[in-house]
Amino acid sequence: MYVGSYGRGTAISTSDIDILLELPKNEYYHYSSLTGNGQSRLLQTVKKSVLSRYPRTEVHGDGQVVVVVFSDGMRFELLPAFETSSGEYEYPDTHMGGNWKSTNPKAEQEALKRKDVESNGLLVDTCRQIRFLRDTYFTNEHLPGILIDAFVYDSIANWHWGSGNGTSHQSEYSSGHPYEESLLKKFRIATAWGGVPQWRAPGSGMRIDNSASICNSLGKILKKMAEE
Structure with a gap:
């Protein structure tokens, strides 16, 4: 498998x-x-x-x-x-x-697949974009793939790709912030005042490494995404 x-x-x-x-x-x-x-x-x-x-x-x-x-x-x-x-x-x-x-990899794969379908593919695209930025601009940073996937899964909310126009939209309750900025905002809330996030593996709920150094790497990439 x-x-x-x-x-x-x-x-x-x-x-x-x-x-x-x-x-x-x-x-x-x-x-x-x-x-x-x-x-x-x-x-x-x-x-x-x-x-x-x-x-x-x-x-x-x-x-x-x-x-x-x-x-x-x-x-x-x-x-x-x-x-x-x-x-x-x-x-x-x-x-x-x-x-x-x-x-429990089966549960993780099934959970991500369901939410990716709900987001019209935005979830997987976001996870891959973060990996691309990590491997291109932050090669010295240690950021495991499971943390990337867990964060996006937990933070994507109702955002999804629109039909045909290449943009992402939220529900009618959207705050109006661009998608990338909403991810950065959720990250900053989760790590405010030195807090330790409790992101877990999607579907399985398995514990993953949320240490400060790893979260700091994720924050750098999310900031770059929001600024581009």
Whole structure:
């Protein structure tokens, strides 16, 4: 299953793709029963499996994923995971002696898709525009794709692309501010007086990193959008 920005349909590059590898549940019980960081052993098993098929390819473990980098620059991050009865997935985290974490990419993808349809495509276009500005003008800033998507999902309100004229409109209760300015205003309200925003992953409600440095990066990009 494609996950991450590519899976949510908000990526602007296809050279870095996240893939969730759903494994049999019995493997979860096996690696959970091992002593000495079974999660790390699971990643090593996946790594060896990839290397057996692509022996000349750069392959290494990285905390929660196995990273595969091909000679043409294509990069894949493989996340081994196990589906639960609730539809979520548990995946390995090798840090702090090893543990399992949860994710729900299906719920996130479905939530974004619904709101993108409601906005006539404005949601995805906005997420991609923010990524473009990040990668073009703010290359030294760290701004994860999931935070971009969560912010836009939470802030887009009733804005949507108009039919045929390329502009965005809100409902009859619109304050009249341009769309980009409304996003910047919502960001400033959420971060006023040093406040820590509580944006969560759309659909799943999973916690994401809302640290000050990351939010500061988002603020710089939103300001540029509003000024252009």
